[in-house]
Each structure stands twice: as structure tokens, then as C-alpha cells.
Amino acid sequence: MANRMTTHISRGPYKPGRIREQSRDLILQAAEAEFACHGFRGATMQRIAESAQVPKANIHYYFSNKLGLYGAVLENTLNLWDTVFNELSSHDDPADVLGRYIDAKMNFSRTNPSASRLFAKEMISGAPHLSAYLQQDYRLWFKQRMSIFDCWIAQKKMDDLDPAHVIFMIWASTQYYADFEPQILIATDTQSQSEASYQQAANSIKHIILKGCGIG
Amino acid sequence: MANRMTTHISRGPYKPGRIREQSRDLILQAAEAEFACHGFRGATMQRIAESAQVPKANIHYYFSNKLGLYGAVLENTLNLWDTVFNELSSHDDPADVLGRYIDAKMNFSRTNPSASRLFAKEMISGAPHLSAYLQQDYRLWFKQRMSIFDCWIAQKKMDDLDPAHVIFMIWASTQYYADFEPQILIATDTQSQSEASYQQAANSIKHIILKGCGIG
DNA sequence: GTCTATATTCTGATAGAC
DNA sequence: GTCTATCAGAATATAGAC
Numbered sequence: 001m002a003n004r005m006t007t008h009i010s011r012g013p014y015k016p017g018r019i020r021e022q023s024r025d026l027i028l029q030a031a032e033a034e035f036a037c038h039g040f041r042g043a044t045m046q047r048i049a050e051s052a053q054v055p056k057a058n059i060h061y062y063f064s065n066k067l068g069l070y071g072a073v074l075e076n077t078l079n080l081w082d083t084v085f086n087e088l089s090s091h092d093d094p095a096d097v098l099g100r101y102i103d104a105k106m107n108f109s110r111t112n113p114s115a116s117r118l119f120a121k122e123m124i125s126g127a128p129h130l131s132a133y134l135q136q137d138y139r140l141w142f143k144q145r146m147s148i149f150d151c152w153i154a155q156k157k158m159d160d161l162d163p164a165h166v167i168f169m170i171w172a173s174t175q176y177y178a179d180f181e182p183q184i185l186i187a188t189d190t191q192s193q194s195e196a197s198y199q200q201a202a203n204s205i206k207h208i209i210l211k212g213c214g215i216g
Numbered sequence: 217m218a219n220r221m222t223t224h225i226s227r228g229p230y231k232p233g234r235i236r237e238q239s240r241d242l243i244l245q246a247a248e249a250e251f252a253c254h255g256f257r258g259a260t261m262q263r264i265a266e267s268a269q270v271p272k273a274n275i276h277y278y279f280s281n282k283l284g285l286y287g288a289v290l291e292n293t294l295n296l297w298d299t300v301f302n303e304l305s306s307h308d309d310p311a312d313v314l315g316r317y318i319d320a321k322m323n324f325s326r327t328n329p330s331a332s333r334l335f336a337k338e339m340i341s342g343a344p345h346l347s348a349y350l351q352q353d354y355r356l357w358f359k360q361r362m363s364i365f366d367c368w369i370a371q372k373k374m375d376d377l378d379p380a381h382v383i384f385m386i387w388a389s390t391q392y393y394a395d396f397e398p399q400i401l402i403a404t405d406t407q408s409q410s411e412a413s414y415q416q417a418a419n420s421i422k423h424i425i426l427k428g429c430g431i432g
Numbered sequence: 433g434t435c436t437a438t439a440t441t442c443t444g445a446t447a448g449a450c
Numbered sequence: 451g452t453c454t455a456t457c458a459g460a461a462t463a464t465a466g467a468c
Contacts, residue, residue, distance in 0.1 A: 019433080020433085023433090036340070037340075037341050037342065038255060038257045038258065038341065039254060039255040039257070039258045039337070040258065041254045041255070041257070041258030041259075042254065042255045042256065042257030042258035043257075044460085044461065044462090045461075045462065045463085046460085046461075046462090054434090054435095055434070055435050055436080056435095056462090056463090057434080057435060057436080057463090057464080057465095058433085058434065058435075060462085060463065060464075061433075061434080065462075065463075066461095066462070066463090117340045120336070120340055120395070120396075121255070121337065121340055123395065123396045123397075123398055123399055124252070124253075124333045124336055124337055124340075124395050124396075125253050125254065126253065126398055127398035127399070130398070134398065134399065134402045135402065138399070138402065138403075139402055139403070142402075142403045159423070159427075161420050161423060161424070162416065162420055164403055164404060165416075165417055165420035165421065165424075166420070166424070167403075168389070168392055168393075168396075168400065168403075168417075169385075169389045169392075169420075169421065169424060171392070171396075172385075172388040172389045172391070172392035172396075173384070173385045173388045173389065175388070176384055176385075176387070176388035177384075179336070179339065179340050180336075180339045180340075180384075180387075180388075181339075182339055182342055182343035182346070182350065183339055183343070183350065183354070184380075184384065186350045186351065186354065186355055186358075187354075187355070187358045187380055187383075187384075188380060200378065200381075201381055201384075204377050204378055204381035204382070204385075205381065205385065207375070207377060207428065208377070208381075208382070208385060208424065208425065208428030208429060209424065209428060210428075211375075211427060211428045211430070212423065212424030212425060212426075212427045212428025212429075213424060213428075214427070235451080236451085239451090260442085260443065260444085261443075261444060261445085262442085262443070262444090270452090270453095271452070271453050271454080272444090272445090272453095273445085273446080273447095273452080273453060273454080273455095274451085274452065274453075276444085276445060276446075277451075277452080281444075281445075282443095282444065282445090433468105434467105434468080435466105435467090435468080436465100436466090436467080436468095437464100437465085437466090437467095438463100438464080438465080438466100439462105439463085439464075439465090440461100440462085440463080440464095441460100441461080441462075441463095442459105442460080442461065442462090443458105443459085443460075443461080444457105444458095444459085444460095445456100445457085445458090445459105446455100446456085446457075446458105447454105447455085447456080447457095448453105448454095448455090448456105449452105449453090449454080449455100450451105450452080450453080450454100
């Protein structure tokens with residue numbers, strides 16, 4: 001394909017490396033679903049290849065090996081997390097900030113359930129491939145946000161609770177709707193979670209968290 | 217072994233099938249940890265055998281095959297869940313009932329983290345081996361407890377919230393401390409969760425849930 | 433860049449001695 | 451009941467034609 005750039009005049013919206021990116025993305029998408037469902041060890045290259053509708057050998061052309069592919073999927077997922085993490089900014093009004101953060105987290109669960117499940121599976125397995133991320137970006141982010149809560153508590157804007165537990169509760173509650181979907185569907189007698197049902201869940205969580213923390 | 221009971225007079229504290237039970241339990245325990253860490257597909261009989269310190273063939277002597285072993289582990293786990301589930305009885309005072317239930321759930325997460333993780337992994341994978349349980353015991357239990365909440369709401373003992381979301385929030389928050397332990401340890405700068413730290417977490421959850429639901 | 437064929441290792445399961 | 455040896459199939463990964 002690179003030859004086309006040098007031997008022919010490019011016609012149409014051709015971009016160098018476009019096919020490469022497309023193929024990579026296709027494989028990454030299939031791999032995310034497979035890893036999310038079966039974990040690193042349980043996932044097979046064969047199934048990923050079938051799901052992505054490419055020959056198995058092509059995966060090895062784009063990614064060094066199974067671990068390399070997993071790493072690439074994980075990196076994609078972490079980038080998505082980070083954008084949601086940053087929603088929790090140091091605004092003045094805790095009700096507004098936390099409300100928007102809970103909405104953002106729930107929206108992420110709804111639109112990226114595979115990413116949420118992949119992350120959960122990795123955590124449950126002891127996070128063997130996430131130690132670098134956890135020790136660096138995550139650790140820093142967590143400490144910064146903790147100080148925001150401490151500030152609110154000092155200003156009597158919320159109850160004197162350990163902020164860590166509040167954050168854990170928000171994460172646990174919002175991720176639950178993606179990770180434990182089978183349990184939720186049977187409990188609610190439905191076959192799929194609608195956008196409206198997600199919104200109702202978000203409202204319940206916001207009610208309990210905000211009121212429970214003495215905010216507003 | 218049964219022959220010994222009929223052909224000889226039993227001496228000492230011998231019980232028929234005792235060795236059998238011991239070996240079975242040893243294998244089940246190792247299998248629970250392995251399945252919890254790597255999921256059904258990711259777990260290997262070899263690793264389970266090594267962890268249980270028995271030859272691989274012995275596992276096939278006690279259990280029909282990998283799926284049979286997994287089913288036995290899952291059944292063990294579900295029995296444990298059920299005992300905790302029943303803690304949420306129809307007592308009159310919601311603060312007392314929910315408080316004790318949250319304590320019981322947190323205690324379960326602390327003392328049976330592998331069981332919690334196994335259950336979580338199965339759910340994230342779409343609960344392919346739990347459909348019978350979910351459709352029967354769980355479904356019934358959930359509906360019964362929902363009606364208790366509805367009763368409390370009618371009596372103005374708590375806010376008018378969808379009880380399902382309250383239960384999901386309790387489950388999510390309490391299980392999080394077992395399932396997402398790596399994240400918690402790094403956030404709290406500790407190497408293991410003490411019993412005291414679990415109690416603090418339980419207190420925070422109780423504070424937020426009870427106050428957030430307008431109970432007490 | 434793509435794909436078929438294959439090398440090599442590993443996994444679940446069994447046979448059969450003890 | 452226990453264990454060694456081993457099979458058939460599946461897994462990751464690579465070689466090499468196109």
C-alpha cells in the first residue's frame with residue numbers, strides 16, 4: 001500500500017496507514033469483547049480472529065503476541081477511563097460536581113460496557129497488568145480528588161466521611177450496571193437496559209449519595 | 217470403603233468417606249481460588265492440581281470433568297450467598313435490618329473474597345452457568361425483599377426510591393471491597409485490608425445508604 | 433499486506449499399574 | 451484410592467507463498 005504513494009499519484013481521500021489503522025481497530029474491538037468476556041487466559045486468538053473476521057495470522061502481523069494485544073486493548077480502555085475521571089473537577093458546588101460525575105460514570109457504563117467489564121476482570125484477577133497504571137496515574141488522580149472532598153468537609157459542605165469510601169461507592173454503584181447486567185436484567189424482568197432505565201438508576205444513586213453525604 | 221463397615225468392627229474415630237470428603241474439599245478450595253482468578257476458561261486443571269497438591273488425575277476421579285468441578289465450586293459459593301441473603305428479613309425497623317444486612321455482606325466480602333470474585337467473574341461473563349439459579353432462587357428472593365421495601369415506603373419509613381436500585385447499591389458497594397481489592401489497596405496506601413478497615417467501610421456505607429434513603 | 437499451512441506447546445481427559 | 455504415562459485435540463505462534 002505504501003507503494004501507491006510513491007509509484008502513483010494519490011487519488012481520492014487516501015491517507016497513508018489508513019488500512020492499517022482500520023484493521024488494527026477492528027481487531028482491537030473484537031479483542032476487547034473477547035477479553036472482557038473470558039479474561040486474558042480464557043480468551044483465544046482464534047475466537048478474536050473469527051469475531052474480527054480476519055485470519056488468525058493477521059493479528060500476529062499487527063500485534064507482537066497475545067500479551068501485546070491485551071496490552072493494547074487495556075491501554076485503549078484506560079484512555080477512556082481517564083476522560084471520565086477528569087469529570088470530577090474542583091468546582092465549588094459538591095452537589096453539582098458529584099451529580100455530573102455520577103451521570104458521566106453511568107453514561108460510560110451504558111456506552112462502554114465491554115471496557116468496564118474488561119477493567120473489572122483485570123481487577124478481580126489481581127490487576128497483574130495494571131500495576132504501572134495504578135501506581136502512577138490512578139494513585140495521583142485519587143489523592144488529588146480526595147483533597148477536594150477534604151476541602152468540602154472542612155467547609156461543612158458535606159458530612160465528615162472518609163472520601164475514599166464515597167468514591168468507592170460511586171464507582172461500585174455505577175460500574176455495577178455494566179458488570180452485573182445479567183443479575184439486573186433478571187431482577188427487573190427486562191431483556192435489556194434502556195437509556196431511560198440507566199437515567200433512573202443514575203437519579204437513584206445521586207439521591208442516595210448526595211443526601212447520604214449531607215450535600216445540598 | 218463401605219465394605220469396612222460391614223466386614224470389620226469400626227475402631228477409633230473412623231467415618232466412612234472421610235478421606236473422600238477431605239480430598240474433595242481440598243480440590244474444591246484450590247479450584248475456587250483458580251476459577252476466581254482466571255475464570256472458567258482461563259483456569260487449568262494442572263494449576264488446580266498443583267495448588268491442591270494432588271495429581272491431576274485425582275481431580276478426574278472426584279469430579280466428572282472441568283465443567284463438573286466448576287459446577288461444584290459454584291454450588292458451594294451459592295450456598296454461602298444464600299445464608300447472607302437471608303439476613304435481610306422482614307423486621308420492622310429498616311435502619312436495624314439494613315444495617316445488619318450491610319454488616320453481614322461486608323463480613324462475607326472480608327471472609328470469602330474468593331467466593332465473591334468467582335461470582336463476579338461469572339456475572340461479567342454473562343452468567344452462562346447461573347441461569348437456573350438466577351431464574352429461580354434469586355428471582356424469588358429479590359421479589360420478596362422488594363416488597364419489604366415497598367412496605368417501608370408506604371409507611372413513610374424511607375424515601376420513595378425504587379428498591380431495586382437500593383439493593384443494587386448495597387451489593388455493589390459491599391462486594392467492591394472484595395472484587396476490586398488491588399484498586400483499594402493502592403488508593404489507601406496499604407498492603408492488606410484489616411478487619412478494622414472493613415468495619416470503617418461498612419460504617420461509611422451504612423451512613424450513606426441509611427441517610428440517603430431517609431431512614432432513621 | 434494477506435492468508436494457508438504448519439511447528440510447537442499446552443490442556444483436558446483416560447488407561448492402567450500399584 | 452492414588453499416581454504415572456500418555457493420548458487426542460486445541461492453543462499460540464511462525465514460515466513462507468501470494
